[in-house]
Amino acid sequence: MDRQSAHEEFRRFLKREENRITPERFEVLDHAIEYEGHFGADELYVQMKSSHSNISRATVYNTLELLAQCGILSKRNFGENKTRYESNVGKISHDHLICTNCGTIKEFSDPKIQKIVKKISSEIGFDPTGYSFNIFGKCTNSNCSHNINGK
Amino acid sequence: MDRQSAHEEFRRFLKREENRITPERFEVLDHAIEYEGHFGADELYVQMKSSHSNISRATVYNTLELLAQCGILSKRNFGENKTRYESNVGKISHDHLICTNCGTIKEFSDPKIQKIVKKISSEIGFDPTGYSFNIFGKCTNSNCSHNINGK
């Protein structure tokens, strides 16, 4: 999926959910899918501001939520009490390993996880819309020697 | 594991890590393992204050962190940008299903998850210290009709 089809998909989503089609929303979409790696809402806001956008915080926060509902972004939480987003455009679904020493985040995917989600949900009587799976630990490579905060 | 052995374990942990043994820390431990279900640090602080404790916020936050490191509590995050804790005393390890409609949290466990954690970690070169696995969705029972916020 490229930028073009992401626009089309978002437009369809907005129509279907009876949200209005505004230029600001597509501006956020463009910056979000161009962002390398994971980002927080405020980071994206600051980045957009620094590239001379007139966007407001409220609009960025609101639109990222819509983009996650629409499936164009994934909403993540790596245990830092802040929401992170990640573009799904051109990527396969995956989960994360987080190094609690140096903050490095690595991706992995395992088809068994989806199977577990389905099996458990049907056993319990639950209609799953998503899941999050993070592994925390320390990376064993030699570059990882210091704490996230440099302490 | 009961209250008694939790105390002993925490004491050993504090000694080993060269932290001091203080009455405040055991006061937090007692309230934490008596709490039914998941709780936020501030909730526990308020509850302790209302039962006439002299504890401070800083001590509660600090001690919960130690208890989680020690393994007596689990640290959770259900995507609300706040840390939740849960006592492990007398419980087996488990993960959670979260209903995004009514906020109900259900527990499950599946031994395959631990296997995946180990397999992926060794493949990538990572020493895992923990993981989090949450499934989000809607519960299909009839009691679940309203949004978390009552909207």
Added chain:
DNA sequence: ATTATTGCAAACGCTTTGCACTCCC
């Protein structure tokens, strides 16, 4: 005695809210 730990209050970072203005439908 030394120094980690405590209680307090204020600051912090991310997110949400209230408001008047705007512009999509």
Added chain:
DNA sequence: GGGAGTGCAAAGCGTTTGCAATAAT
């Protein structure tokens, strides 16, 4: 034209921090 969406600033909430006082080692 009506009302959802916007920009702005301020408030909200959970959490962390700085500091002087206290108490564990």
